[in-house]
Amino acid sequence: MISRTSYNPENPDPDKLKEQDIIPPKRALRFLRWFCREDYIEEIEGDLTELFENQHEENPKKANRKFTWNVIKYFRPEFIKSFTSNYSSNHSAMFRHNFIISFRNFKRYKMSFFINLIGLSTGLACALLIIFWVLDELSVDTFHKNDSQLYQVMVNYADKQGIHTLEGTPGILARTFVDELPEVEGSASVVPNPDRKLEGIISCGNNYTKAEYRFVSKDFFKMFTYKLIQGDKDRVLINKSSIAISKDIALNLFNTAENAVGKFVEWEGDRCNGQFQITGVFQTPPSNSTIQFDVLFTYDLFLEISPEFQTLTGPTGPVTYILLQKNTDVSRFNGSIFNFMKSKYENSKLSLFVRPYSDRYLYNEYKNGMRIGGRIVYVRLFSVIAIFILSIACINFMNLSTANASRRLKEIGIKKAIGASRTEIALQYLGESILITMLSVLLSVLVVALFLPQFNTITGKQLTPNVNLFLIISVLSITVLTGLLAGSYPAFYLSGFRPVSIFKGGGIINKTKNSVGAHLVRRGLVVFQFTISIILIVSVSVLYQQMSFIHLKNLGFDRDHVITFSAEGKVKESIGAFLWGMNNIPGIISTSYMNGNFTGQHGTVYNADWEGKNPDQKVEIGYLGVGYDLFETLGMEIKEGRSFSREFGSESSNAIFNESAIKSMGLIIPVGQTIKILGQKKQIIGVVKDFHFESLYTSVKPIYFTFEPTANNILVKIKRRTEKETLALLEGVYKKYNNGLFLDFRFLDQDYEAQYASEKRVAELSKYFAGIAILISCLGLFGLAAFTAERRTKEIGIRKILGAGVFGIVRMLSGDFTKMVLTAIIIALPISYIIAKNWLDDFAYRIDLEWWFFIGAGFMALLIAWFTVGIQTIKAARVNPVDCLRDE
Amino acid sequence: MIEHSLGEFEELVLLVVAANHTKAYGVLILENLEEKLNKKVNISAIHVALKRMENKGFVISKFGGITKERGGRRKKFYNITALGKKVLDHQYALRTSIYKQIPEISFG
Numbered sequence: 001m002i003s004r005t006s007y008n009p010e011n012p013d014p015d016k017l018k019e020q021d022i023i024p025p026k027r028a029l030r031f032l033r034w035f036c037r038e039d040y041i042e043e044i045e046g047d048l049t050e051l052f053e054n055q056h057e058e059n060p061k062k063a064n065r066k067f068t069w070n071v072i073k074y075f076r077p078e079f080i081k082s083f084t085s086n087y088s089s090n091h092s093a094m095f096r097h098n099f100i101i102s103f104r105n106f107k108r109y110k111m112s113f114f115i116n117l118i119g120l121s122t123g124l125a126c127a128l129l130i131i132f133w134v135l136d137e138l139s140v141d142t143f144h145k146n147d148s149q150l151y152q153v154m155v156n157y158a159d160k161q162g163i164h165t166l167e168g169t170p171g172i173l174a175r176t177f178v179d180e181l182p183e184v185e186g187s188a189s190v191v192p193n194p195d196r197k198l199e200g201i202i203s204c205g206n207n208y209t210k211a212e213y214r215f216v217s218k219d220f221f222k223m224f225t226y227k228l229i230q231g232d233k234d235r236v237l238i239n240k241s242s243i244a245i246s247k248d249i250a251l252n253l254f255n256t257a258e259n260a261v262g263k264f265v266e267w268e269g270d271r272c273n274g275q276f277q278i279t280g281v282f283q284t285p286p287s288n289s290t291i292q293f294d295v296l297f298t299y300d301l302f303l304e305i306s307p308e309f310q311t312l313t314g315p316t317g318p319v320t321y322i323l324l325q326k327n328t329d330v331s332r333f334n335g336s337i338f339n340f341m342k343s344k345y346e347n348s349k350l351s352l353f354v355r356p357y358s359d360r361y362l363y364n365e366y367k368n369g370m371r372i373g374g375r376i377v378y379v380r381l382f383s384v385i386a387i388f389i390l391s392i393a394c395i396n397f398m399n400l401s402t403a404n405a406s407r408r409l410k411e412i413g414i415k416k417a418i419g420a421s422r423t424e425i426a427l428q429y430l431g432e433s434i435l436i437t438m439l440s441v442l443l444s445v446l447v448v449a450l451f452l453p454q455f456n457t458i459t460g461k462q463l464t465p466n467v468n469l470f471l472i473i474s475v476l477s478i479t480v481l482t483g484l485l486a487g488s489y490p491a492f493y494l495s496g497f498r499p500v501s502i503f504k505g506g507g508i509i510n511k512t513k514n515s516v517g518a519h520l521v522r523r524g525l526v527v528f529q530f531t532i533s534i535i536l537i538v539s540v541s542v543l544y545q546q547m548s549f550i551h552l553k554n555l556g557f558d559r560d561h562v563i564t565f566s567a568e569g570k571v572k573e574s575i576g577a578f579l580w581g582m583n584n585i586p587g588i589i590s591t592s593y594m595n596g597n598f599t600g601q602h603g604t605v606y607n608a609d610w611e612g613k614n615p616d617q618k619v620e621i622g623y624l625g626v627g628y629d630l631f632e633t634l635g636m637e638i639k640e641g642r643s644f645s646r647e648f649g650s651e652s653s654n655a656i657f658n659e660s661a662i663k664s665m666g667l668i669i670p671v672g673q674t675i676k677i678l679g680q681k682k683q684i685i686g687v688v689k690d691f692h693f694e695s696l697y698t699s700v701k702p703i704y705f706t707f708e709p710t711a712n713n714i715l716v717k718i719k720r721r722t723e724k725e726t727l728a729l730l731e732g733v734y735k736k737y738n739n740g741l742f743l744d745f746r747f748l749d750q751d752y753e754a755q756y757a758s759e760k761r762v763a764e765l766s767k768y769f770a771g772i773a774i775l776i777s778c779l780g781l782f783g784l785a786a787f788t789a790e791r792r793t794k795e796i797g798i799r800k801i802l803g804a805g806v807f808g809i810v811r812m813l814s815g816d817f818t819k820m821v822l823t824a825i826i827i828a829l830p831i832s833y834i835i836a837k838n839w840l841d842d843f844a845y846r847i848d849l850e851w852w853f854f855i856g857a858g859f860m861a862l863l864i865a866w867f868t869v870g871i872q873t874i875k876a877a878r879v880n881p882v883d884c885l886r887d888e
Numbered sequence: 889m890i891e892h893s894l895g896e897f898e899e900l901v902l903l904v905v906a907a908n909h910t911k912a913y914g915v916l917i918l919e920n921l922e923e924k925l926n927k928k929v930n931i932s933a934i935h936v937a938l939k940r941m942e943n944k945g946f947v948i949s950k951f952g953g954i955t956k957e958r959g960g961r962r963k964k965f966y967n968i969t970a971l972g973k974k975v976l977d978h979q980y981a982l983r984t985s986i987y988k989q990i991p992e993i994s995f996g
Contacts, residue, residue: 024959040935042951042961042962042964043913043914043935043961043962043963044914044935045959045961046914046958046959046961046962046963046964047913047914047915047918047931047935047958048931049957049958049959049961050914050915050958051915051918051931053957054915070930070931070932073930073932074932076932078936078939079932079935
């Protein structure tokens with residue numbers, strides 16, 4: 001270690017000149033020493049100091065000024081030392097030397113090495129997976145060329161409960177916007193599908209296939225970057241009888257994607273039927289598009305089918321997207337459209353605003369008209385978890401390196417004595433930590449490649465490791481950052497040792513001030529690790545309790561063993577015969593149908609009228625058209641009256657309400673009452689007990705049911721344990737009606753659980769991450785315990801000779817760790833209580849936070865820590881005193 | 889002897905070094921010059937001149953002993969070399985010979 005030795009006579013430090021009365025300005029002196037040539041410095045400094053001393057007697061202030069000024073005058077080429085190192089030839093040698101030293105240390109202290117390697121690579125693998133996921137989430141809907149100009153028009157609707165923010169706009173808003181507002185360059189209306197897919201059957205000759213469809217207005221392809229393979233962007237969706245199909249559909253129908261334009265296809269769906277001419281073929285939308293569709297119809301066709309949407313003042317439903325001019329001031333634009341609806345029609349309760357199109361995926365939740373986040377919360381949550389896990393791994397490295405400093409003490413001492421500067425030692429240790437991080441990154445890339453399929457299953461994504469420049473750069477920068485983070489403290493700590501104290505103390509640094517500080521830092525870091533781990537454990541257990549609470553909660557209807565599928569084609573046409581045919585299958589208990597579903601797709605009416613109604617009273621009631629036997633199939637309880645039945649002739653003027661509807665209307669004797677609703681008179685024939693038809697985020701809402709002869713979704717209750725045979729038979733019946741289609745059914749509880757899909761994913765993922773966090777923390781603890789046990793072998797030996805038992809020694813060794821974990825528990829529990837409470841507040845039906853969640857998590861952390869430490873301490877305590885004492 | 893160039897300020901410093909044989913160092917030279925020239929001189933200028941002359945071989949230097957003053961820094965003493973003396977002599981001779989050629993001019 002040859003180095004630029006800085007000039008170092010008896011009084012090296014400017015700070016040490018304090019014994020003398022007269023001290024030249026420190027900063028100027030330091031500056032002089034920094035730049036001045038080593039062979040001149042003594043003479044110059046001496047002369048300057050002498051001048052200073054002479055002058056100081058007359059005028060101290062002036063002397064100070066003069067000294068500084070003189071120093072500055074020396075800052076000229078003749079006196080400045082060469083900063084481009086004279087020893088550059090040494091760099092590669094030193095690099096090699098450090099490299100070898102690092103590897104020898106890895107080899108020599110295998111346990112520390114493996115703890116670091118495993119910890120860091122697990123942490124990095126988690127971080128990489130989370131980065132993949134976060135990048136994918138952030139990329140959703142951003143692939144459109146006009147992304148920066150694309151906005152969605154949103155509707156705020158105010159009532160007594162507050163402001164509701166809705167996506168549905170009046171049917172012709174898009175067109176009106178383009179006509180009336182100069183800032184709007186283009187617009188597109190899209191008819192949404194809230195939860196279920198809008199599906200139909202497209203056929204050509206004998207080829208059938210199921211397709212998801214949308215109605216979109218004519219500028220759709222100009223606004224959004226969905227690639228049109230065939231057809232003309234401007235003319236695709238002009239004619240009401242046109243249809244645009246995806247490449248996949250074209251391949252299904254014609255076995256080729258070419259020359260599809262101009263051909264005629266048959267369409268069968270619940271909104272429209274008939275023959276359509278293909279005017280365009282588009283690339284199937286990428287998976288990071290929130291709109292997925294196989295077939296597009298014109299929006300004009302939608303307006304023809306549903307004429308109620310042809311006005312601005314009518315119902316809201318279609319979603320409006322607009323293309324704003326470049327450099328439009330969005331907040332000003334928002335101000336100008338706020339009262340747009342009122343300006344059109346006085347009584348409108350709707351106010352409008354726009355949001356960036358690519359925000360609709362991540363910022364999808366509004367409360368009282370304010371944006372409150374949505375999926376972005378999970379993106380942030382997991383980013384934070386990634387940082388935490390990575391820092392837990394870094395802390396292991398810090399703790400083990402500083403705890404094991406005594407192993408490297410002599411190396412540092414000798415290097416420094418030969419002339420190594422502190423910077424060089426620090427750089428050596430930083431290099432070492434970056435080296436081990438690089439090894440960990442290689443390992444973690446392997447781990448990621450191995451676990452990506454499982455990760456995709458849990459997250460429901462299709463992440464593929466496509467290696468691109470951005471990824472490489474981010475992985476490299478993470479490596480360097482992690483290396484620096486992990487290595488910074490040890491480098492700073494280890495390089496600070498003074499050679500004199502190292503050799504004088506004979507390697508014992510316990511008593512120096514420095515090591516007491518390091519010990520404190522180490523304890524603090526362990527506490528931090530465990531705090532994070534405990535917070536994660538508590539959160540995960542609360543998450544799990546709440547999820548299982550939702551699963552087990554009695555919803556008021558029985559969703560087990562009920563399958564649902566949509567009525568299509570001939571099944572729909574001859575629904576009665578189909579249901580009758582199904583009822584002959586032995587494994588089927590009962591069948592029914594409804595138009596829509598519970599989990600979102602049902603209509604809402606605001607104007608119901610009945611005898612004795614308070615004219616000011618406003619009610620909001622959901623409605624659903626259903627078939628016979630629905631309540632029996634779903635095991636719902638009729639509280640009063642009866643359900644729809646074939647024995648009573650026509651049911652078309654009858655309705656069944658749920659309890660909360662009756663309550664909100666204030667009816668005392670409901671059965672037999674006539675209600676005017678949606679322009680029709682309906683007689684209440686029954687009241688059904690309240691059941692949770694929407695998600696448990698909300699409380700039970702009023703709803704009523706009418707009988708309808710046509711079916712959209714068929715429900716079938718199947719006998720337990722006969723699913724396989726029954727489904728095979730059912731498939732047979734279905735094939736008789738719709739040959740060529742396969743029965744695409746789902747279990748009803750799947751539908752229900754889909755509402756909590758994101759929670760389930762978060763729960764599932766955080767379970768693993770919490771596990772990993774506690775694992776890495778314990779690895780570090782294990783290393784520290786091993787180190788303590790090793791350092792205190794002699795003490796243990798002497799204690800045993802004096803009569804200490806194994807238990808006493810174990811208790812002595814683990815007492816310190818117990819204190820740290822207990823501190824962590826005390827810090828972590830209040831924090832996790834706040835986090836859990838905030839999350840649970842979103843649910844209308846939720847578990848109570850029990851004290852044992854917290855005590856349990858704390859106890860678990862303590863047990864795990866004891867177990868980890870115990871392995872080491874018991875081993876140490878059982879040692880034969882002779883073995884550890886005979887050396888001296 | 890054109891290669892042994894000697895600037896005006898250098899010459900002054902060299903003269904002081906020669907005059908204070910074995911005792912000349914930075915501050916002493918500075919004080920001497922300031923006294924003689926009757927104006928402020930900067931210490932760095934003196935050091936520049938000394939270093940240049942040392943490179944040209946006109947002076948040599950050596951450290952003195954440690955004293956309590958000067959923050960414990962040793963003094964660096966400068967002595968004129970034979971070459972330095974020769975250059976000074978040459979300069980002196982040159983100036984004198986030319987001076988002697990000046991005719992009697994009266995500015996009466």
